[in-house]
Amino acid sequence: MSQEKAPIYEALEQFRRMRIVPFDVPGHKHGRGNPELVNLLGSQCVSIDVNSMKPLDNLCHPVSVIKEAEQLAAEAFGAAGAFLMVGGTTSSVQTMILTCCKKGDKIILPRNVHRSVINALVLCGATPIYVNPDVDNRLGISLGMKLEQVEKAIQENPDAVAVFVNNPTYYGICSNLREIVKLAHDRNMKVLVDEAHGTHFYFGEGFPVNAMDAGADMASVSMHKSGGSLTQSSFLLIGKNMHPGYVRQIINLTQTTSASYLLLSSLDISRRNLALRGKESFQRVAELAEYARTEINRIGGYYAFGNELINQDSIYDFDPTKLSVHTLEIGLAGIEVYDILRDDYDIQIEFGDIGNMLAYLSIGDRKQEVERLVSALADIKRRYQKDKTGMLTQEYLSPQVVMTPQESFYSEKESLPVEKTEGRICGEFVMCYPPGIPILAPGEKITGQIIEYILYAKDKGCSMTGPEDEKIENLNVVKGE
Template sequence: MDETLFMALQRYGREDAIPMHMPGHKRNEALAPYLKALGAGLDITEIDGFDDLHGAEGILRRGMERAAQLWGAKRSFYLVNGSTCGILAAIHAVLGQGGSAIVARNCHKSVYHGLELCGITPHFLLPPVESRFGICASIAPAEVERALQTHPDVRLVIVTSPTYEGVVSDIRAIADVAHRHHAVLLVDEAHGAHLGMGNFPAGAVACGADVVIQSAHKTLPSLTQTALLHLQGELVDPERVAHSLEIFETSSPSYLLMASLDSCVALLLEQGQHLLQEWNASLQAFGQEVRSLQHLRILGYTAAPDSSVYALDPSKIVISTAGTSVTGPELMGSLRKEANIELEMAASDYVIAMTGMGDTADTFHALARALCKADRMIQTSPSAAVRPALQLPRRLCSAQEAVFGAREKCPLDKAAGRVSAGYVWAYPPGIPLLVPGEEIDAALLSVFKGLQESGVSLRGLSGGLWVRKA
């Protein structure tokens, strides 16, 4: 295999070149302890021989070609501003300013920000709620078909697969529907860079999506903030995407981050099969260990989802506390205190343990043991049915008009009937429950109150809600 960026940085570091260029630490790790700990000796700028991310012709281009080979894409781009910049750039590249898009309501906030920035009108698809766990289920291809028939001018469809909870949609069928209507399919696969490898469900690139954005750092051995944008087919102009990335991605990309991503791709090409086999084996062993649970339920492991779920990513361990004497936040706190296990997130009645290639058999065993111990300490308790948090409030103006128009803070108890001028979401996962321009009604305020009472922290409610001035 060609020399990776990390190898080239190591080689260059041994040459003791005098850096009369950025960055200001000058690779002088003796200047301060944190510089050595953070790898400043490998931190350079776009000097001779190290290419330019926004005009790659050398080592970075070869790395991105390896990434395209690995995922089966026509062209792949390294991202150092996370999946967020890829999503913003993709929306901008496909639609520019104005127009409309079919958008799954459970998309990440970066999608909503892209729509807002580009002045795009969303036509939302509300995903069904899985009845046993109360989470968003798969987007049905038939719903995409109906939406495109209703809005024949739409040229972009945006869905998230897998979701934060690991729910996968039938991307192949959705891509076929979108293409019959001459629309581009953009898949936010931030949580599924590993899909299509090992025994995991097929990924969006293989299933025919036109633009796929993945966060390498979420499940693969790469540093936080590293991601990829993949293109295939003929519907999206790669040069337009490259231009949009120049707008939304930093012009000073970190060589430490790029080296991490480049090395991750090389590792997967060389050892991916073995590493994926170990990951899959650990997941299967975990499933065997938790079979004895009496109160807690684990999606896809001790309890199957209903038919509204097309497929599941088994690397997402979703543990339901519904019908027990504990809430999701309480279980998360207990595992932190009693077992030194830090989970990914807690909703009102479930938690998520996010697994990745860096997990070991020992970490899976520790989680299984802690869950079995917690299960013995809790009791069955009648509880209300899980309420879906996602709704489709009435849209009274565009997000741009609401955000940039006259606005004011309004107490929650006086917000019913007002028009939102801000977003409200639980973070993680960052899916908006309320979008600027939408009407605030009593049912939505009740959802906010219920989530807060269960211990879920909501962003956008500090000091009240932003609303349009009457």
């Protein structure tokens, strides 16, 4: 197949030229019924915001241009099959778990997963077997899964149906994916990989191994992050041992029947761009990130970490495009630097937590923007540096799992002030977003350390999400437990 083709985009362009009179949805009728929408997005955009029809195929059951686009994606990513996803990588992750797990099944996974993983466990009723990752005590961040930890979990839970792996973590850290796949497959377990931040692993040299090359069974690839497509668009990749028809049925349980052709065409075009130009594009990104790390570390106080962390175990590899920066040595939490950059310097970075910040670099970045970021960080150090005494350092807190996520989420609950929940079982999620890794998940015991962390993160200005109480003053806990 020719990777120069973009069948969905080409079909939309042909549709636009036909000047079809619309008596279907969407109701804005190519923008005529909503001029403010046209002013915002432009006539070219709204004119191809259309409904599924025979010439444009149907995402629920593709037979023509969408099917061809998925075949091109599978070839570009080296997968046996690919699915265009319009519910974000959240929907891809949930499909992976719902495909492999049902109520009562066990799945082995690290605890520092995105909330979408635990959401899927709430839906299907599977039991998580957590491999608690090591923590880098200096940086306060969770690392990858050690092989010995994975092997131990597999030996103790031979009836588990799957192993779930982050590749990479938000901070760029990778586990030994090839060996984890071998361990799991030797016990007939599927391997599911969250590659939300690893699209570029499929294009170029010098990157950690991607899931398909490592032999994984399914992988969720967030094209809208480093791949350049529109927000909310993603690919789900499958290996040769997965049944594509069944996977499609699982996707259709939760994914919309009114897929946006803006998202679909952006996936199509972005796949073509990466297939044709991805190798050189991501080489430039890696070089830009290395330049940024060098310049930030010259400032002093900050620590932009990279592949010097690799230990061939809990940090088996590192994503060279990640610009993760430890900020505590200048007396500021990552979220405080995040806020200052936005409010004082008009620079929006990806996220800040209590010890680190992440500036997301990808194919759209240029050296001049990186130099502006470096200059701002130097100025922030000069203006705002203070003593770090009394600042929390730990990002990851090992959970005490008491109930399954499904059992606790659907149990009878009561609402209590956060400060009075110690010793109780949480019935909802609490997390900073981004990155969306739960501090607390349904079924976990609330400890004094967790309460301290929640209150501290709120005080520092982290964006807290998850609880029913939007002010995060109360938590829902399992009644009577």
